[in-house]
Amino acid sequence: MNQLSASGIRIGGEAVTDSAGRRRIDAISPIDGNAFGDVLQGTADDARRAVDVAQHSFRSWAATSVDERASILRAIAAALRDEAAASDESSWAWLLSTETGKRLAEAQGEITFSAVYFEAFADLLVAQRDEHFSVIPGITHRVQPQPMGVVAVITPWNFPVSIPARKIAAALAAGCTVVFRAAELAALSSLRLADLLDKFVPAGTVNTVLGSPNDVVAPWVDRVDSVSFTGSTRVGRIINEQIAPRFTPAVMELGGNASFVVLDDANVQQAVDTLMIGKFRNNGQSCIGANSVLIPRSLEGDFRDALTAAASRLVIGDPREATTDLGPLAPANDPARIAALVDEATAAGGQALLAQAELPTAGHYAAPQFVMNAPATSTLVADEVFGPAAGVIVYDSLDEAMALQRSSGYGLASYVCTEDIEKADAVAAELRAGIIGINTATPNYPGAPFGGIGLSGVGYEGGRQGLEAHQHFRTIATRTATP
Numbered sequence: 001m002n003q004l005s006a007s008g009i010r011i012g013g014e015a016v017t018d019s020a021g022r023r024r025i026d027a028i029s030p031i032d033g034n035a036f037g038d039v040l041q042g043t044a045d046d047a048r049r050a051v052d053v054a055q056h057s058f059r060s061w062a063a064t065s066v067d068e069r070a071s072i073l074r075a076i077a078a079a080l081r082d083e084a085a086a087s088d089e090s091s092w093a094w095l096l097s098t099e100t101g102k103r104l105a106e107a108q109g110e111i112t113f114s115a116v117y118f119e120a121f122a123d124l125l126v127a128q129r130d131e132h133f134s135v136i137p138g139i140t141h142r143v144q145p146q147p148m149g150v151v152a153v154i155t156p157w158n159f160p161v162s163i164p165a166r167k168i169a170a171a172l173a174a175g176c177t178v179v180f181r182a183a184e185l186a187a188l189s190s191l192r193l194a195d196l197l198d199k200f201v202p203a204g205t206v207n208t209v210l211g212s213p214n215d216v217v218a219p220w221v222d223r224v225d226s227v228s229f230t231g232s233t234r235v236g237r238i239i240n241e242q243i244a245p246r247f248t249p250a251v252m253e254l255g256g257n258a259s260f261v262v263l264d265d266a267n268v269q270q271a272v273d274t275l276m277i278g279k280f281r282n283n284g285q286s287c288i289g290a291n292s293v294l295i296p297r298s299l300e301g302d303f304r305d306a307l308t309a310a311a312s313r314l315v316i317g318d319p320r321e322a323t324t325d326l327g328p329l330a331p332a333n334d335p336a337r338i339a340a341l342v343d344e345a346t347a348a349g350g351q352a353l354l355a356q357a358e359l360p361t362a363g364h365y366a367a368p369q370f371v372m373n374a375p376a377t378s379t380l381v382a383d384e385v386f387g388p389a390a391g392v393i394v395y396d397s398l399d400e401a402m403a404l405q406r407s408s409g410y411g412l413a414s415y416v417c418t419e420d421i422e423k424a425d426a427v428a429a430e431l432r433a434g435i436i437g438i439n440t441a442t443p444n445y446p447g448a449p450f451g452g453i454g455l456s457g458v459g460y461e462g463g464r465q466g467l468e469a470h471q472h473f474r475t476i477a478t479r480t481a482t483p
Contacts (some may be wrong), residue, residue, distance in 0.1 A: 003036060003037055004027065004036060004037030004038075004095075004188055005037055005038050005039075005040075006037070006038075006039050006040070006187075006188055006191050007039070007040045007191075008039045008040050008041055008042055008182075008187060008191060008208070008209065008210030008211065009022075009040060009041075009042040009046050009208065009209050009210070010191075010194050010195070010198060010206075010207065010208040010209075011046065011049055011050050011053055011204075011207045011208075011209070012053045012203050012204045012207065013198050013202075013203030013204060014203075015195075016040070016042070016046065017040070019040055021043060022040055022041055022042065022043055022046075023040075023041050024038045024039065024040050024041065025038060025039055025041060025184055025187075026038050027039060027099060027187065027188050028332070029098050029099065029101075029363075030100070030101040030327075030328035030329060030330050030331075030332070030363055030364035031098060031101060031318055031319065031320075031327070031328055031363050032362045032363050033332070033362055033363050033364065036098060037188055039184070039187045039188060039191070039210060041184075041210055041211045041212075041215075042209035042210055042211040042215065042216060043211065043215055044214075044215045044216070044218070044219050046209045046211070046215075046216075047179075047209050047211065047215060047216045047217075047219040047220060048219050050179045050207035050208070050209050050220075051150060051179055051207075051219070051220060051223050051224065053204045053207050054150040054177040054178065054179050054204065054205075054207050055149075055150055055177075055223075056204060057177050057202065057203075057204035057205055058147075058149055058150060058176070058177045060202065061172075061175060061176075061177050061201075061202060061205050062147045062175040062176070064175070064202075066125055066126060066128075067126070069122075069125060069172065069173060069175065070122040070123075070125050070126050070173075071122075072172075072200050072201060073118045073119070073121055073122035073125070073169060073172060073173060074118065074119060074122045075200050076115075076118045076169075076196065076197065076200050077115040077116070077117075077118035077119045077122070078115070079196055079199070079200070080111055080112070080114050080115035080118065080165075080196070081112060081115045083111055083196070084108050084109075084111035084112040084115065085108075087104055087108060092107075092111055092161075092189070092192050093107040093108040093111060094107075094320065095188060095189055095192065096110065096111070096160070096161060096186075096189045097319050097320050097327075098320070099160070099186045099188055099189050099330075100157065100158070100160065100186050100189070100285075100330045101283055101319055101327040101328040101329060101330050101363075101364065102282050102283060102285075102319055102327060103319045103320075103324060103325075103327055104319060104320045104321075104322075105322075106281070106282060106319075107319075110159060110161050110162045111161055111162075113162050113165075113446070114161050114162045114165035114166075114193070115165075116446045117162070117165045117166045117169045117170075117446045117462070118165065118169045119446075120169075120446035120447045120462070120463075121169040121170055121172075121173035121446075121466070121467060122173065123447075124173065124447070124463070124464055124466075124467045125173040125174075125467065128145060128464075128467065130142050130143060130144050130145075131143040137481075138479055138480060138481040139477055139478065139479050139480065140477070140478050140480055141475060141476070141477050141478075142475070142476045142478070143473050143474070143475050143476075144473065144474045144475075144476065145174075145468070145471040145472075145473055145474075146175075146471060146472050146473065146474050147174050147175030147176045147470065147471060148174070148176055148225040148226045148249065148470050148471060148472055149176060149177075149224070149225030149226065150176065150177050150178070150179060150223070150224045150225050150226075151167075151171040151176045151177070151178050151179075151224065151225065151226045151227070151228055151470055152178075152179050152181070152217070152220045152221065152224040152226070152227045152228070152229075153167045153168055153171065153178055153179070153180045153181070153228050154181050154217060154227070154228070154229045154230070154231070154239075155167065155180075155181070155182050155183060155190065155229075155230055155231075156183050156230050156231050157182075157183035157184075157185035157186040157330055157331075158186075158282060158285045158286065158287075158330070158386075159282070159286075160182060160183065160186040160187070160189040160190040161189055161190065161192070161193050163230050164180065164182060164190055164193055165193060166446070166450070166461050166462060166466075167228040167230075167251075167461060168180065168193075168197065168206060170228075170461060170462075170466045170467055170469065170470055171226075171228065171470050172201065172205070172206075173467055174467055174468075174469075174470035174471045175471075176225075176226070176470050177204070177205050177206070177207075178205065178206045178207065179207050179208075179209065179220055179224065180194060180206060180207065180208045180209075181208075181209055181210060181211070181216045181217060181220075182194075182208070182210055184210065185330055185331065186330060187210055190210075191208070191210070194206065194208040213235075217239070217242075218242070221239065221242040221243050221248070222242075222246070224248065225248070225249075226248065226249050226250065226251075226469075226470055227239060227243055227248060227249075227250040227251070227252075228250070228251045228461070228469070228470075229250065229251070229252050229253070230252075230253040230254075230287075231254065232254065232255055233254040233255040233455045233456075233457075236252045236254040236457060239252070240252070249459075249469075250458065250459065251451070251457075251458070251459030251460065251461060251466075251469045252457035252458050252459060253287065253412075253450070253451060253452070253456070253457050253459075253461060254412075254452070254455060254456050254457035255287065255383075255384045255410060255412070255455060255456060256287040256288055256289070256291065256384055256410055256412035256413055256452065256456055257291045257292070257382075257383065257384050257408040257409075257410035257412075258278075258288055258289060258290050258291045258292075258412065258413040258414050258415060258433070259290075259291065259292050259293075259294055259401075259404070259405040259414045259415070259431075260275055260278055260279075260290040260291075260292065260293045260294065260390075260414070260415045260417070261294045261401055261405065261414065261415065261416050261417070261427065261431075262293070262294065262295045262296065262299060262303065262417045262418075263296065263398070263416065263417065263418035263420070263423060263424070263427065264296040264298050264299060265418055265419050265420055265423070266299065266417040266418050266419060267417075267419060268299055268302045268303050268306050269306055270417070270439070271303070271417035272303065272306045272307050272310050273310070274415070274417055274437075274439060274440065274441045275290055275293060275307065275417075275441070276310050276311070277441035277442065278290035278415055278437070278441030279388065279390055280314065280325065280326055280368065280388055281441065281442075283319075283326055283327050283328070283329055283366075283387070283388060284329075284368075284385065284386065284387045284388035284389070285329060285330065285386055285387065286386075287384075287386075287412060287413075288412060288413035288435060288443070288444065289385075289386070290390060290415060290441070291381075291384060291385050291390060292374075292380075292381045292390060292391050292392075292393060292404075293370070293390055293391070293392040293393065294393050294395055294401045294404065294405070295392065295393070295394055295395070296394070296395060296396075296398075297394050297395070297396055300394050304353065304372060304392075307353065307370060307392075308353045308354065308370075311353070311354055311368055311370060312354060312355070313325075314326050314357070314368055316357055316358075316359060316360070316365060316367075316368075317360060318360075326368060326388060327365075328360075328363045328364040328365045328366075329364045329365070329366050329387060329388075330364070331364070332364050334364060334366060334386075334387055335364055335365060335366040335367075337387070338366045338367075338369075338385070338387040338388065338389050339366070339367070341378075341379050341380045341385060341387075341389060342369045342371060342380065342389050344378055344379055344380065345371040345374040345375065345378040345379075345380040345381070345391055346371055348374075348375045348377075348378055349373065349375060350371035350372060350373050350374035350375065350378070350380075350391065351371065351372045351373060352369055352370075352371055352372075353369070353370040353371070353372055353392070354367070354368060354369050354370060366387055366388055366389075367388075368388040368389065369388070369389045369390075370389070370390055370391075370392050371389070371390070371391050371392065372392045372394075373392070373393065373394065374391025374392065374393065375391075376393060376404055376407075378391060381393065382408060384410070398427070402427070402430050402431070405431055405432065405433075406430075406431075406432040408455075409454050409455040410432075410452070410454055410455045410456045411432045411433050411434060411452045411453035411454040411455070411456045412433060412434060412435060412451075412452035412456035412457070413433055413434070413435040413436070413437070413443065413452070414431045414432075414433040414435075414436055414437075415436070415437045415438075415440075415441065415443075416428060416431075416436065416437070416438050416439070417438075417439055418438075418439070421438065424438045424439070425438075432453065432454065433452065433453075434449075434450075434451045434452040434453055434456070434460075435450060435451075435452070444462075445462070446462050446463075447462065447463055448462055448463045449461070449462050449463040449464075449465040449466060450462040450463070450466070451465075
């Protein structure tokens with residue numbers, strides 16, 4: 001791949017390329033730890049100008065007809081699908097894999113999934129209707145959805161295309177304009193999306209500024225009409241404190257601690273196969289990734305053996321090679337962080353299931369690991385791992401497993417494996433989670449709401465709820481007859 005250079009500032013449909021007073025950061029590939037490009041960062045002045053332009057563009061975009069907005073969203077989706085089909089060295093998928101370490105097939109899947117978000121929100125927008133009531137004699141009531149205004153979209157690095165797509169598609173469908181800050185890590189993949197959007201939406205509808213939170217986010221939170229943030233619970237608290245004085249509405253998709261609950265009637269091999277996807281998808285760097293594994297004592301031996309065999313077959317290496325199962329972790333310090341979590345859990349009495357994997361000598365690679373009987377109080381179990389390791393806990397009663405699942409304070413996703421769907425539904429009703437996968441590790445669907453409770457955040461992305469998150473509702477009462 002040739003060296004890439006891009007501007008992280010796109011305002012009013014134009015990229016800012018003047019580097020005076022601005023800094024550049026290197027784009028580092030976790031595959032080998034080498035720089036393969038750079039990104040021009042924005043300043044506080046750029047951030048303020050982005051809001052100015054978004055505010056100026058709002059009335060025009062909000063007045064754009066539903067059919068036209070939906071047509072634009074579908075055109076964006078078609079362009080994304082075209083991009084996802086390519087996997088050569090010049091493709092977006094190759095860039096995404098190079099920048100994040102996710103497998104090339106997963107990178108193509110992420111771009112395709114991004115297209116589905118634009119399609120889904122186009123459909124949801126067209127289907128949305130005013131509500132009408134004629135209950136009080138002589139008076140009719142109409143409830144009309146109205147766009148909130150300018151939405152600040154702030155996204156992480158782990159899905160640098162699909163998470164921005166999910167947020168921006170919802171905001172655009174609602175009739176809002178956008179100021180967008182992507183993470184510095186994996187910025188080039190996000191900027192490719194920003195560039196594509198500018199080809200379809202009117203200039204000034206989406207305005208992008210990459211830079212430090214102090215330079216970019218701080219000038220936005222005092223002026224925008226809504227915030228859509230995905231990131232850590234810690235940063236979510238900071239942003240909530242900043243927007244609280246103005247009561248700015250927000251969608252916050254924060255940390256996760258998904259339990260993977262195996263019931264005593266489960267098919268062990270199918271449960272292990274599902275876990276392998278739930279744990280190692282995106283190299284374990286997923287907010288809905290399986291974080292702790294809860295298995296009944298009756299299946300302990302069979303499950304341990306099947307899991308050890310499956311995980312031992314993982315091929316670790318360059319994610320752009322078709323034979324690779326597990327690529328490197330995007331943040332350079334994460335392999336050491338994951339190793340420390342495993343060491344803490346084993347020092348406290350847990351048993352590592354897997355032999356130390358042979359890792360490439362260069363790059364940010366972490367050895368996969370499951371820790372049997374990891375203490376419930378260990379960081380590996382109690383907090384979000386965000387990497388290719390998990391604790392395995394044996395339970396004697398389902399009530400014990402449910403109590404552990406509900407104790408973390410998080411509530412984004414959880415999983416249930418069983419051959420009895422009626423029993424699965426009963427367990428799902430007890431889980432503290434906004435998203436539940438029954439015998440599947442891929443529960444997310446753009447037409448359904450995506451969100452959690454507790455420490456996992458507030459509000460929803462996806463589905464009708466995701467569209468309405470960027471709207472307020474106006475009630476108009478009209479007297480139609482003289483009393």
